Amino acid sequence: MLKSKLNVNRRDLIKTAFVLSAANVIPSQMSFGEESAENSHKAKVVVVGGGYGGVSFAIALKKANRDIDVILIEKNPFFVSCPMSNLYLTDLFDFSNLCYPYNNLTVKYGIKVINDTVENVDLDKKTVHLKNAKINYDFLILSPGIDYDVDENLENFFINYPPAFKPGQEHLFLKKLLSEFESGDIVISVPSYPYRCPPAPYERAALILNYLKRRNLKAKLYFIDANERPVINSEGFMKSYYEQYKNYAEYITGTYVKEVDYKNKVVKTTNGNFKFDLANVIPPMKASKLLEKIGLIENGQKWVEVDPFTFESKVPNVFVIGDSARTFLPKSAFGANMQGKIVANIVNERVTGKKSKYEELLMVVCYSMVSDKEAVMSETSFKIDRAKNIVTTIHREDNTPKETNVKRYNEWAKGLWREMFG
8 A cells, every 4th residue: 555645755855956956957049059160170079868877978078188078968957876776766865975066077077978969960060959959079978878678558656666876766666665665565576687787776676665664564475577587696585585575475477467457556477477566677678769760770689789999880880888888898887887888998099199098907896785784796707819819707705794895895886986977
């Protein structure tokens, strides 16, 4: 059952409004589409998307070469982090701590930030079309994130029960629903991999179970997983579901969501039907629709095919990084951060004609909470042999829930945010 009247935490909204007021980005009416003549001696790089990939690229390129003209286009007025958002949903983290204004990118690095939506890209004319402006480029970095791969008839369902795998308002509304929940059945589903952030659905299920247990609520969570087991930290998550939350959780594997009866509140699956009082159906995902519109996705593919070592698309000097690209790196914040730095080196090398030193060993670290006090972790390294076009992967997991991992989790996130926003 849901309470009839309860709003999103007022403190969160006040803090969010404060952050929004501080996000002094440049509106598109003041864009830089007309300045190519003045700065014709500079290489112009346009970045679409101000998430982990786009921001990391822009900063890394400016650190390498202050003379390159970098313009970042982002439709949202301020950055909101998906990593750590599951903690916000379950009262373990303030929403305002996930938010950062983009203006520091301009002040500290000279990155020009435009708050607008990209409507199209003319790849032949090297022009990005916004609602109110056009911007020419020499290099284009596309990091627009993901879209949900769902039928239009589910639109109303996802408005009322958001997946919360896109940062911002979806998390605010899902938090409201969870805050209103008093008793009953919760259904969470996980699509088959790949999707954004491999451990995130499993962490969310564990933290919602912990939330129910902390409040001693009369509830049952049905966790429907299209995969046969958690795709990462399997041992740690399953131990938590079956030991810490055995009275609250039913974990159902190898099961796909076929349909959602929104009116009668029933999730229909390949393994039976599940009634719900609260639902968090996480749908299959695909690359941003923008990339299909401009012709970078073909033949019914879900992700953009890129060069595995440079992340360059089929169009020269057009790169796709982050979750929209099919790469050897996971679809995660850390993966996008790594891709951004690699592509920054490549672009600078092409602009200057000087060889850059590439990192031949990349590492991606993920932490996941399994309770309000303990977390598990995984670490994956990618050894790159460019001569042989081979990537060797070494994966390590710590599936013993530890308080020390929670501390490292916080330090990991704050380190990324500090690197990106100062």
